[in-house]
Amino acid sequence: MSQSCRFTVAVHTCTLLGLETDHVLTSEWIAASVNTNPVVIRRILSALNKAGLVCSIRGSNGGSTLARKAEDITLLDIKRAVDTEGPIPLYNQPPNEKCPVARSMQPVLRRVIERAEAAREAVLATTYLSEVIAAVPKV
Amino acid sequence: MSQSCRFTVAVHTCTLLGLETDHVLTSEWIAASVNTNPVVIRRILSALNKAGLVCSIRGSNGGSTLARKAEDITLLDIKRAVDTEGPIPLYNQPPNEKCPVARSMQPVLRRVIERAEAAREAVLATTYLSEVIAAVPKV
DNA sequence: CCGTAATGTAACAGTAACAACTACAGTTAT
DNA sequence: ATAACTGTAGTTGTTACTGTTACATTACGG
Numbered sequence: 594m595s596q597s598c599r600f601t602v603a604v605h606t607c608t609l610l611g612l613e614t615d616h617v618l619t620s621e622w623i624a625a626s627v628n629t630n631p632v633v634i635r636r637i638l639s640a641l642n643k644a645g646l647v648c649s650i651r652g653s654n655g656g657s658t659l660a661r662k663a664e665d666i667t668l669l670d671i672k673r674a675v676d677t678e679g680p681i682p683l684y685n686q687p688p689n690e691k692c693p694v695a696r697s698m699q700p701v702l703r704r705v706i707e708r709a710e711a712a713r714e715a716v717l718a719t720t721y722l723s724e725v726i727a728a729v730p731k732v
Numbered sequence: 733m734s735q736s737c738r739f740t741v742a743v744h745t746c747t748l749l750g751l752e753t754d755h756v757l758t759s760e761w762i763a764a765s766v767n768t769n770p771v772v773i774r775r776i777l778s779a780l781n782k783a784g785l786v787c788s789i790r791g792s793n794g795g796s797t798l799a800r801k802a803e804d805i806t807l808l809d810i811k812r813a814v815d816t817e818g819p820i821p822l823y824n825q826p827p828n829e830k831c832p833v834a835r836s837m838q839p840v841l842r843r844v845i846e847r848a849e850a851a852r853e854a855v856l857a858t859t860y861l862s863e864v865i866a867a868v869p870k871v
Numbered sequence: 872c873c874g875t876a877a878t879g880t881a882a883c884a885g886t887a888a889c890a891a892c893t894a895c896a897g898t899t900a901t
Numbered sequence: 902a903t904a905a906c907t908g909t910a911g912t913t914g915t916t917a918c919t920g921t922t923a924c925a926t927t928a929c930g931g
Contacts, residue, residue, distance in 0.1 A: 597889070601822040605837050612833065619906065626831040629824070630891050635907065652899025653905040668844065683740040685768070685919065692765040693869050694751065698744050701867045705807065705859055713852035720844055728840045730832050736918070758877065769920050774878065791928025792876040824890065 602627055603637050603675045604668060604725060610647060611663040611726045617656025637675055644674035663726055669717035681706070738814045741766055742776050743864060746810060749786060750802040750865045756795025776814055783813035802865055808856035820845070 606623050620631040620638060627634065638657050641647040646666055649657045659666070683702055688695035745762050759770040759777060766773065777796050780786040785805060788796045798805070822841055827834035 598821070598823055599889090601837075601841055604841060605827070605834070608837065609833055621906085626828050626834045627823070628826065628828045628834070631907095632892070632909090633890065635909085639908070649907065650899085651897075651907045653903090654900055655898080655906045657907090682737070684737055684766070687767065688744070689765050689767045694748055695744070695765045695767070697868045698740075698747065701864055702740055702743060705856075705864070708859075709852045709855040712855045713848045716848040716851045717844075720847075725840055725844070729836045738918090760877085770878095771880090771921070772919065774880085778879065788878065789928085790878045790926075792874095793929060794877045794927080796878090 597676065599637060599675045600672050602629070602633070603641060603671045604722075606634060606637055607641070607646065607659065607663075607666065607671060607722055608725055608729060610657060610659045611722055612729070612731070614659065617650055617654075617658050619656045622656075640675045640677075641671070644670065646670060646674055663723040664721055666722040667718050668720045668722065668725070669714055671722070672714075672717055736815065738776060738779075739811050741768070741772070742780060742810045742814045743807060743861075745773060745776055746780070746785065746798065746802075746805065746861050747864055747868060749796060749798045750861055751868070751870070753798065756789060756793075756797050758795045761795075779814045779816075780810070783809065785809060785813055802862040803860055805861040806857050807859045807861065807864070808853055810861070811853075811856055 605627055609618060609623055609626060620634040623638075624631040624634045638647060638649055642649050642657075642660075646660055647657050648660045649655070683699055683706075688698060690696055744766055748762055748765060749757060759773040762777075763770040763773045777786060777788055781788050781796075785799055786796050787799045788794070822838055822845075827837060829835055
């Protein structure tokens with residue numbers, strides 16, 4: 594696998610939570626649907642919790658629920674919660690400062706890449722969890 | 733580094749080639765500007781060559797040049813040339829087929845992610861190498 | 872036609888990120 | 902008290918990528 598699938602699992606998890614609003618779901622139950630280890634789910638849930646998207650109840654009969662309505666959660670909310678990406682490093686080692694081209698490449702590239710990222714995020718920002726839930730057959 | 737900077741290096745390389753159209757540049761020269769190993773540059777150039785973006789001349793006095801005008805090369809061309817990404821796997825292990833939600837998550841997610849990717853690529857597709865070159869001070 | 876300078880690749884080590892897993896401490900209903 | 906569940910630290914295996922060495926191939930220029 595080349596790239597993180599935390600986002601995928603997080604949306605999957607939130608979809609399950611959004612479909613079962615009358616009771617909490619355990620990490621073990623969610624893990625069975627995603628087909629992974631419960632700890633992986635708990636890490637995702639922990640991040641979603643810190644972002645204020647889910648509530649987790651500890652102890653016996655515990656589990657998680659959505660903290661907000663699915664209509665008020667965008668996929669960008671979910672992505673930001675679980676993808677801990679700071680400013681992307683453009684180069685491994687800083688380019689040669691003696692080369693005038695190299696000196697000015699970095700800000701130019703950063704501008705372009707940020708514009709492209711913003712376009713992608715705009716799509717996620719206008720896609721709501723409720724839409725995903727609506728596209729999934731009711732259990 | 734979390735993510736590939738091949739794209740960055742490729743744009744850097746193409747910018748240098750676009751600024752020096754009267755003679756070829758060697759991988760060693762480009763590597764000095766990027767501050768990396770010549771082999772890394774040659775790998776990038778090889779990919780750009782296969783995509784028809786640069787011409788490489790072997791043997792003594794060899795080197796590389798742009799195969800097209802900078803006005804006819806988009807950043808998406810460059811990205812596609814060096815980022816060999818097939819269809820992104822959404823899950824590490826396929827989700828539980830017995831869960832109806834899990835069964836339908838994959839296509840739903842793929843649609844959303846593809847829409848978001850398309851938006852990002854649209855920005856790169858309308859950004860031309862010539863614009864990057866124009867934003868860089870003439871050597 | 873020989874030496875030099877360059878590309879093109881293969882092979883390998885080191886690093887970083889991540890998933891999967893075990894273990895265990897903390898928490899809460901029954 | 903016990904059972905059930907979350908939260909998190911620590912470990913392992915995998916993957917991807919950069920950086921590097923080594924070497925074959927190619928072409929110019931004397």
